[in-house]
Amino acid sequence: MNHPAQLAALRKPVPAELLAALESIFEDRFSTSQAMREHHGRDESSYDPMLPDAVVFAQTTEEVAQAVKLCHLHEVPIIPYGTGTSLEGHILALRGGVTIDLSQMNQVLAVHAEDQTATVQAGVTRKQLNQEIRDTGLFFPIDPGADASLGGMAATRASGTNAVRYGTMRENTLALTVVTSDGRIIKTGTRAKKSSAGYDLTRVFVGSEGTLGIITEVTVRIYPQPEAVSAAVCSFPTTADAVNAVIQTIQMGVPIARVEFLDEKSVHSINAHDKLNLPEKPLLLFEFHGSERGVEEQAQTVQEIAAEFNAIGFEWATRPEDRTRLWAARHNAYFAMLQMRPGGRAISTDCCVPISRLAECILDTKADCEKNEIIHAIIGHVGDGNFHVLMMVDPNDPADIAKAEGVNARMVARAISMDGTCTGEHGVGLHKMDFLIQEHGEEAIATMRLLKHALDPKNIMNPGKIIQW
Amino acid sequence: MNHPAQLAALRKPVPAELLAALESIFEDRFSTSQAMREHHGRDESSYDPMLPDAVVFAQTTEEVAQAVKLCHLHEVPIIPYGTGTSLEGHILALRGGVTIDLSQMNQVLAVHAEDQTATVQAGVTRKQLNQEIRDTGLFFPIDPGADASLGGMAATRASGTNAVRYGTMRENTLALTVVTSDGRIIKTGTRAKKSSAGYDLTRVFVGSEGTLGIITEVTVRIYPQPEAVSAAVCSFPTTADAVNAVIQTIQMGVPIARVEFLDEKSVHSINAHDKLNLPEKPLLLFEFHGSERGVEEQAQTVQEIAAEFNAIGFEWATRPEDRTRLWAARHNAYFAMLQMRPGGRAISTDCCVPISRLAECILDTKADCEKNEIIHAIIGHVGDGNFHVLMMVDPNDPADIAKAEGVNARMVARAISMDGTCTGEHGVGLHKMDFLIQEHGEEAIATMRLLKHALDPKNIMNPGKIIQW
Known part of the structure; x- marks a missing residue:
């Protein structure tokens, strides 16, 4: 039952009574x-759209609870929708049902600057939050690239470029408001920085991809804007050199804020897209946060390490406009890379390994892409051992798609054999369900299934994702 | 069914067949x-002992699984036991049954220094781990005071003095091996630093206090020993001044490694116990980790903040022996404080609040102790908003105990009203079950109960703790 076509066969008509009740609310x-159903039936994955039967735009937790209670009564699937930027088919309406769009739940509910916490409705995006708290001298560091909603980021356990210093949504979510599968409203935590008070419901729902309940409010940690920020960029003759420089930086305990790897193909794409002229070689992009002296000290240590690994140039970018330009290019990398094969479709994947195995994992994956003549690029949040592969395929050529999926499957198997994970930050969605079993084993999956059955006994919460029923 | 006496009434004789089978294994x-049953029927809480019917000492995960399978078959309670240092009655055998002592599971299974991870059997204590990894240049920072086992620390979501910088067991546990209630063995994670691969089973079991499964192996993050460490000690005229200095330190983003508050009574106790002559006023004990320059810079910033809050003296302790002496005194504080009332028994409790409310919460709690003429001391991991109250009572005077429990109940209500938690690091055990409901509300407790029922349908895993069945 893992495949969209099979699941779609389970699609049942949605009762007119339910639709009427939703419309009246x-x-x-x-x-x-x-048009609305099509817009909500796809994400950034390469899957064909699968449309819900109806879409509602909720504005409050209570409205979500009302909609869920109705769907629960009629045993109709519910799919929560934030910004639609998921990458593994998370929000496709495999069995139809009702998509609850949370983008109008866009209120920042409370900012406690003195406690470094913010509570937002699930539809608030990370950029919006940062905009609204700018004057407090605080910022929300988690940055998955897309301007995702905080509800979606919590639901997929997102992370991104700053995670090496500030952690992921796992570490930075203090509490959630969740609507359960039967339409009850629960709060999973408090604003205390730590707690030993009972089961960790917050982390039961973080990463559950809408399959256990709907996250409607999120309380996150926010951080003092660093006194000083600087960036540096540096090329290397080989991927191994670049990655080994990162490994040594992490092993020395340098509290680096960001360190991104771009392979020569990614650099080529962003040069073209952003009119830069970076050397088209493996590249590292660093960011340092701290006091003036601390930032200087970190950068100096990293420069020395880079030199040991044959770095070609080590350019500082202390001016905010230069930093912004470099990071904007990094953030545009996904779109830049899409242009490597006009008319093509991207298959995007990620994995994460213990850092000592990172160079080997990237190199073997790259070699596999090359052997299969796949147009590809690799970028990575390498300080965490996490990297992404973007493969451009001809959407009309099944053999081409199969080749790319083969590379993906072998990359995941490689990561798992290195005691790593099948996804560092994209999540499971549809695309990685088989790999989840490979990673955790049947017994652990059976325990996950006990959770799913306990919290969603009617299998209406984003059904067909993460694990098979 | 919350009270030991009622639960004990549910105690059933353990089948001779089960005992014989366990003995043969x-x-x-x-x-x-x-003697063995008595040793395992108490912890560091003020509860009277409640003895298990039998104790087994497991040496492997497989042995634990065998014992659990047998208990599962006979529907007999199982209580995991590490070092017996829990504080809220976690390991009392309320309904009898079999205690599985894990102290002989004391092997460090793997140290991956290059990845900064270590995997240990559950009975390895934090001091043992630090001893065994000392030569790698790495250390395990989590320090709840007692030399607890890592299994126990994971099970109670422990933290302690270093949490302000390094996080708690929640953030630092990468993976667990767990024996489920029906005796299956699962691995909950990998050594990858981050993952979005499915439900967060690791954090389902971290903090579950043995009520969902038995943790037999723990993979944790370990950290580079800082290049430089320094400590400082500083007194303040009032508790409010001391706590406000900490609040400002945190709000400024100083990456302090430890900051401990001791009230004047705690200082008095440790002066007597450790032959120190610290001023008997509210005191802060700081530790700074970083580069030589970074540590200096942090200490200077903190000294300036302390001065703003009327600090009396700011003494550096850069020599390792001075640092060790101060921190040893801090670690002995619990035992030192026990001597405030010879023949008395300690009721120990903790809570955690958003840091902006910390001074108020401590001051009101202190005033309540004084109003009720309770011999008490307050110490705290104040950088996290977490503090402990130790109250010395006459174990033979129910009125005295009731007075202390009244202070505890009001402290918890106060913390919850401030959007804090009923326990920052002790856990729920028996003592805080009612408060857990007060904190989370019936609906969230109902969701916790769904987890318990799903993962332990026979209610044999440390029954009667955290939530009522």
């Missing part, structure tokens, strides 16, 4: 139009 | 002797 925020 | 590591 949501009025003009209820839609069954083809 | 564990041989001389099986015991039903009174």
Whole structure:
């Protein structure tokens, strides 16, 4: 039952009574139009769209609870939708049902600057939050690239470029408001920085991809804006040199804020896209946060390490505009890389390994891409042992797609054999369900299934994702 | 069914067949002797002992699984036991049953220095781990005071003095091996630093206090020993001044490694116990980790902040022996404080609040102790908003005990009203079950109960703790 086509066969008509009830609650925020359903039936993955039967736009937790109670009564699937930027098919309506769009739940509910916490509705995006708290001298560091919603980021356990210093959504979510599968509203935690008070419901829902409940509010940690920030960029003759420089930086305990790897193909793409002229070789992009002296000290240590690994140039970017330009290019990398094969479709994947195995894992994956003549690029949050492969395929050529999926499967198997994970930050969605079993083993999956059955006994919460029923 | 006496009434005789089967597996590591049962029927809480019917000493995960399978078959309670240092009645055999002592599971299984991870059997203590990894240049920072086992620390979501910088067991546990209630063996994670691969089973079991499964192996993060360490000690005219100095330090983002508050009574106790002559006023004990320059810079910033809050003296302790002496005194504080009332018994409790409310919460709790004429001391991991109250009572005077429990109940209510938690690091055990409901509300407790019922349908895993069945 893992495949969309099989699951779609389970699709049942949604009762007219349910649709009428939803319409009476949501009025003009209820839609069954083809355009609206199409918009909500796809994400950034390479899957064909699979449309929900209806879409509602909720504005409060109570509205979500009302919608869930109705769907629960009629045993109709519910899919939460934030910004639609997931990468593994998370929000496809495999069995139809009702998509609850949370983008209008966009209120920042509370900022406790003195406690370094913020509580937001699930639809608030990370950029919006940072905009709204700018004057407090604090910032929210988690940055998965896309301007995702905090609800979506919590649901996929997102991380990104700053995770090496500030952690992921796992570490930075203090509490959630969740609507359970039967429409109850629970709060999973408090604003205390730590707690030993009972089961960790917060982390049961963080990373559950909408399959156990719907996250409607998120309380996160926010951090003092560093006194000083500087960036540096540095090329290396080989991928191994670049990655080994990172490994040594981490092993020495340098509290680096960001360190991103771009292979020569990624550099080529962003040069073209952003009109830069970086050397088209493996590249590291660093960011340092701290006091003036601390930042200087970190950069100096890293420069020395880079030199040991044959670094070609080590350029500082202390001016904010230069830093911004470099990081904007990094953030555009995904779109830049899409242009490597016009008319093609991207298959994007990620994995994460213990850092000592990172160079080997990247090199073997790269060699596999080359052997299979796949147009690809590799970028990575390498300080965490996490990297991404983007493969451009011809969407009309099944053999081409199969080749890319082969590379993906072998990359995952390689990562797992290195005591790593099948996904560092994209999540499981549809695309990695088989790999999840490979990673955890049947017994652990059986325990995950006990959780799913306990919290969603009717299998209506984003069904068909993460694990098979 | 929350009270020991009621639960004990549910105690059923353990089948002779089960005892015989356990004895044939564990041989001389099986015991039903009174002395052994008494040793395992108490922790550091003020509860009277409640004895298990038998004790087995497991040496491998497989042995634990065998014992659990047998208990599962006979529906007999199982209580995991590490070092017996829990504080809230976690390991009392309320309904009898079999205690599985894990102290002989004391092998460090793997140290991956290059990845900064270590995997240990659950009975390895934090001091043992630090001893065994000393030569790698790495250390395990989590320090709850007692030389607890890592299994026990994971099970109670422990933290302690270093948490302000390095996080708690929640953040530092990468993976667990767990024996489920029906005796299956699962691995909950990998050595990858981050993962979005499915439900976060690791954090389902971290903090579950043996009520969902038995943790038999723990993989934790370890950290580079800092290049430089320094400590400082500083007194303040009032508790408010001391706590406000900490609040400002945290708000400024100083990456302090430890900051401990001791009230004047705690200082008095440790002066007597450790032959020190610290001023008997509210005191802060700081530790700084970093580069030579970084440590200096942090200490200078903190000294300036302390001065703003009327600090009396700011003494450096850069010599390792001075640092060790101060921190040893801090670690002895619990035992030192026990001597405030010879023949008395200690009721120990903790809570954790958003840091902006910390001064108020401590001051109101202190005033309540004084109003009730309770011999008490307050110490705290104040950088996290977490503090402990130790109250010395006459174990033979129910009115005295009731007074202390009244202070505890009001402290918890105060913490919860401040959006804090009923326990920052002690856990729930028996003592805080009612408060857990107060904190989370019935709906969230109902969700916790779904987890318990799903993972332990026979209610044999440390029954009667955390939540009522």
